[in-house]
Amino acid sequence: MDTAISLLRVSKCFRAGKTRHKKQQTQALDxxxxxxxxxxxxxxxxxxxxxxxxxxxxxLGLTTPTSGQVEVFGVSPREAVLDTKVGAVLQNGGLLPDLKIQDTIELIASTYSNPLPVEEVLSRANLSEIRKRKVQACSGGEQQRLRFALALLGSPELLILDEPTAGMDPTARRHFWEQMQREAERGATILFATHYLREAEQFAHRALLLNHGELVADTPVAALLREYSSLDQAFSTLMKEPSCDSSF
Known part of the structure; x- marks a missing residue:
């Protein structure tokens, strides 16, 4: 199988200030x-x-590791993003409140050399019926769907989603993952972070578990479900911490 993302011994430290005698650092990844x-x-x-x-x-190339090597489709993350091979849905930021949904998509589409048609993007993100709504009038979930639409414009080969269904009600979450399943069927590679463990249980093939910056498990979801009754139980056991919200 060709590699989409490769990380080798990646660590990241953030400076957290200094004491009288030495600088303090936070180890975000180890x-x-x-x-x-x-x-x-x-x-x-x-x-x-x-x-x-x-x-x-x-x-995504938004920050660089303190040590280690990172490649996305064989090049640096920034190169892959500039080549429109990567689309991202992050938790916040990046939207102009006074613009309408369709105007926002059209504005961002104008920055691409060969974007997907706006009508197609609206349909795939389930935004067609509210295309004339201003961003400031959208719910948190609707704004997440708009971010998803913007991520699709470059027809990316890799979708990276950070809590993509934050703010969505259960029905909206189900509709979102139905669309993501269609993106997967088109051949997209999908990496998503979530606190809703049922999403991971129902949609993911593989689970990466981070604990205090360390990768403590990298396992097929099916294998975890054979060993544990649910991902919620697997998570609380492997992390030795309270369970996440497993609602869907």
Missing amino acids: NVTLKIGRGEIVALLGANGAGKSTLIDIM
């Missing part, structure tokens, strides 16, 4: 090594502060 093949659907799991968002930022 010696993480993994490979994700083209076409895989991978869930990134961990408690708040486990390092999930830092790992995603590194994969």
